[in-house]
Amino acid sequence: MSTPTTTPVTREPAAAPRGTPARSGRLPSTLAVSLARTRTETVGFFRERDAVIFIFAYPVIMLAIFATVFGQDGARVGPEPGVPFGQYFLPGMVATGVLLSSFQNLAISIAVERDEGGLKRLRGTPMPPLAYFLGKVGLVLVVSLVQVGLLLAVAAGLFGIDLPTDPGRWWTFAWVFALGTAAGAVCGVAFSSLPRSGRSASAVVTPVVIVLQFVSGVFFAYGELPSWMQQVASIFPLKWMAQGMRSVFLPEQAVVMEPSGSWEHLGIAAVLTAYLLVGLVVGIRTFRWRRRDDG
Amino acid sequence: MTAAAVHVRDLRKHYGAKRAVDGLDLTVHPGEIFAVLGPNGAGKTTTVEILEGHRRRDGGEVRVLGEDPGAAGRAWRSRIGVVLQSTDDHAELTVRELVHHFARYYPDPRDPDEVVAAVGLTDKARTRTRQLSGGQRRRLDVALGIVGQPELLFLDEPTTGFDPEARLMFWDLIAGLRDGGTTILLTTHYLDEAEHLADRCAVVRDGRVVALDVPARLGDRAQRDAVVRWREGGDAREERTATPTAFVTALAYRLGGEVPDLEVRRPTLEEVYLALIGETDGAGVAGTAGAAPPTGATADGPVREPLGAAGTPAATTPSAPSLETSR
Incomplete structure (x- = not known):
């Protein structure tokens, strides 16, 4: 007869757990973690082929199509002497590129990370929350600089579009680009809470971006849009970003094609700053590390 | 006796009218594997997420490593390790890159390559995480949870979906961590897992502990x-x-x-x-x-x-x- 063995298998809690090694180290600085995040974000981004191709190629392809279709037989936009179509569309594509690499990029990628549990995992580590956002800022900076560089290189190299030489215009470019990227990024963070799942994120975000492009004068001469559409577009930042970029890449006399008859730099700065601040407040208040259905 | 690793008294949390956690008490001693058993919806995950600092409680007293998780900061987070239920984030990074990256969050991390070896993923170190099998992915989750050299490790249903061989390997890994001095709080709905691993287990039902003992004596079994x-x-x-x-x-x-x-x-x-x-x-x-x-x-x-x-x-x-x- 086999009786069960009576070996006591109950494990008492280790009486003296081997002490964890002396914790001498200091917490890594927020800056160091932010840089590590930027690096990891950038590596991850460039490995995700679909997103890379879409974000980088889309403005370039659109520029090529519109410049080719509308620019046949040397057609020009506006009153004499007019602007070549390729040059006219370039600022809109630069603005679109900024919107894609900041707003669309973050709105979709953060929604996906939230859905996949990546954000919740990060929240369980000593990573400073600020480092997460600074890492995203770093990513957006890298992506948008590469993208605008690519677009300008194609514009100048393949389409023979003259780029400005006046430093004042590049200064305008710099602040519109920086403010637009920052506003797009914070709005992307805020918008990322809207899609119900990671899978639906593209489906929710992409139409917003496409509609904005049509009404904001990216694909058409803004001055030729119906005035109600211009008014709708004025509520959103893409119109202002595109207008700012037109003031950089179009000749000075093209200002007569603007409905207001001016580049409205002050208005551009005001609207983009407002989006930056509102996006920041909304983003901070609505940001979640967990999925919506996760309590 | 050293101070408890986890001390919970009369914990309460409700979602609307539903009381997910309703007066729960438990104490986890340093150096033990403590299992929380219970059916889905019993309040296990809610409880553990309160202990991890992911959720706020509505009432009760909670001390994890001597601090209130609801108010604890980065230093406290660097002393715990959290392995959540299924995640599939950071899909494009390799195992090695991800473990090295997470090590950068901690003041005294383990050697990332040693951690990869400890969870048996050395062969997969240069594989992108999206190409890992479910069991490999789970071991990577554990690697990320322990790379900071935590004093207390939370494991939420760690072996769901494992084949029997993978579970045995996983259990050895967890027992090895305990033997190295890590306190482990494990939730599971696999009884053999609790029986095999746990020094003590608590059965949770309707947001309360209904039994607490070593597995062999649970519910006056003997x-x-x-x-x-x-x-x-x-x-x-x-x-x-x-x-x-x-x-x-x-x-x-x-x-x-x-x-x-x-x-x-x-x-x-x-x-x-x-x-x-x-x-x-x-x-x-x-x-x-x-x-x-x-x-x-x-x-x-x-x-x-x-x-x-x-x-x-x-x-x-x-x-x-x-x-x-x-x-």
């Missing part, structure tokens, strides 16, 4: 009557007894030798568990074949049963009872 079954004169016979050894000795004497089809068994952990979480409030082991009702039998000394089924005549015990029913 004190319950044993059931002796045998065949005599062509009939199956059965007897419940508090003294099975004496009974079987007498039986063998009476039958003059080998007892045909002899079987002695005590209620399995699963049966005790089902009684604990059942509607009967632990008053009986309802609807489970071969289980003994608690008849107030006197305990003859500290009976300790082997945890595994090896050498036990109760070969009918299901080897891997899973209680998950709704996934």
Whole structure:
């Protein structure tokens, strides 16, 4: 007869757990973690082929199509002497590129990370929350600089579009680009809470971006849009970003094609700053590390 | 005795009218593996997420490593490790890159390559995480949870979806961490996992702890009557007894030798568990074949049963009872 063995298998809690090694180290600085995040974000981004191709190629392809279709037989936009179509569309594509690499990029990628549990995992580590956002800022900076560089290189190299030489215009470019990227990024963070799942994120975000492009004068001469559409577009930042970029890449006399008859730099700065601040407040208040259905 | 790693008193959390956690108490000692068992919706994950600092509680006292998780900062987070339920983030990074990256969050990380080796992923170190199998992915989750050298590790249903071999390897890994001094709080709905790994386990039902003991003694399991079954004169016979050894000795004497089809068994952990979480409030082991009702039998000394089924005549015990029913 086999009786069960009576070996006591109950494990008492280790009486003296081997002490964890002396914790001498200091917490890594927020800056160091932010840089590590930027690096990891950038590596991850460039490995995700679909997103890379879409974000980088889309403005370039659109520029090529519109410049080719509308620019046949040397057609020009506006009153004499007019602007070549390729040059006219370039600022809109630069603005679109900024919107894609900041707003669309973050709105979709953060929604996906939230859905996949990546954000919740990060929240369980000593990573400073600020480092997460600074890492995203770093990513957006890298992506948008590469993208605008690519677009300008194609514009100048393949389409023979003259780029400005006046430093004042590049200064305008710099602040519109920086403010637009920052506003797009914070709005992307805020918008990322809207899609119900990671899978639906593209489906929710992409139409917003496409509609904005049509009404904001990216694909058409803004001055030729119906005035109600211009008014709708004025509520959103893409119109202002595109207008700012037109003031950089179009000749000075093209200002007569603007409905207001001016580049409205002050208005551009005001609207983009407002989006930056509102996006920041909304983003901070609505940001979640967990999925919506996760309590 | 050192201060408790986890100290919870009268924890409360409700979602609307539903009380997910309703007066829960538990204490986890340093250096032990503590398992929280319970059906889906019992409040396990809510409780653990409050302890991890992921959720706010509505009431009660909580101390994790001496601090209130609801108010603790980065230094505290660097002393805990959290392995959540299924995640599939950071898909484009390799195992090695990800473990190295997470090591940068901590003041005193383990060597990332050693951690990759410890979880058995050295062969996959340069593989992108999206190409890992479910079991490999889970081991990566553990690697990320332990790279910061935590004093306390939370594991939320770590082996769901594992094949038996992967589970055994995983259990060895977890037991090894405990032997290295890490305190581990584990939630699971696999009873054999709790039986195999846990030093103590708590059964949670309706947001409360309904039983807490070493697995072998859970729910007064050892004190319950044993059931002796045998065949005599062509009939199956059965007897419940508090003294099975004496009974079987007498039986063998009476039958003059080998007892045909002899079987002695005590209620399995699963049966005790089902009684604990059942509607009967632990008053009986309802609807489970071969289980003994608690008849107030006197305990003859500290009976300790082997945890595994090896050498036990109760070969009918299901080897891997899973209680998950709704996934």
